Amino acid sequence: MHDEREYQPEVGAEESRQARRAIARRMANNLIAEFEFANPPVDLALIVRARGLRLVESAVPGAISGQLFPSQREVFINTHDRSVARQRFTLGHELGHWEMKHYLEEELPADSQGFEGVYESEGLSEGRSPMEIEANTFAAELLMPGSWLKREGRRIAPGRAQDLARRYEVSGETMFYQLMHYRMI
Secondary structure, X not given: OOOOOOOOOOOOOOOOOOOOHHHHHHHHHHHHHHOOOOOOOOOHHHHHXXXXXXXXXXXXXXXXOEEEEXXXXXXXXXXXXXXXXXXXXXXXXXXXXXXXXXXXXXOOOOEOEEOOEEXXXXXXXXXXXXXXXHHHHHHHHHHOOHHHHHOOOOOOOHHHHHHHHHHHOOOHHHHHHHHHHOOOX
C-alpha cells in the first residue's frame, strides 16, 4: 500500500510565527532558474549533487519519510511503502529545509508527514510549524512551478489534473493543492 499524502493545504493555519510561504516559493523558483529547468519533471537528484549533498534511500518500516542531516550533508529518503511521487515530494521538502537554512534556526524533526502533518513518535503534531509549512511550500513550487502550470491554461479540468500529476511525477493530491493555490481549479 502506498501513502501518497505528502502535501498539506495552506489554509486555516494558526501559527506562532508566520510561515514565509512567499519566500519559499521565490527560493524554489530561483533554484529552477539557476538550474535552467524548463519542463517537468524537475531533476531533484541533480540539485542534490550540485549542492554537495549525499542522497541515501532506504526502505525502513515506520513513519519517518525523510530527514536532512546538515552536518553530514546528507538527505535520507524512506522508500518503504512510499510511491515515487511521495519520495520526490519528501526530497523536495528536505531540499527546502536545506535551501531555507532551517537547520540554523533549530534542530529539524524527522519528517513523517501525511495529510494531517508531521508527527513525532510521541504523537505530537508538528505539521503546522512554520518551518514545515515553508518546506512543503518550497517542495510544491519546486516540483510544480506556478509559471509552468499557468502555461496549461486558466482553468484545469479535474481529469487533466491527474494527467499533469503524472507528467510532473507528483501525486494527484499534491497537484490538486498546487492548482488550488493558483486558482486553476
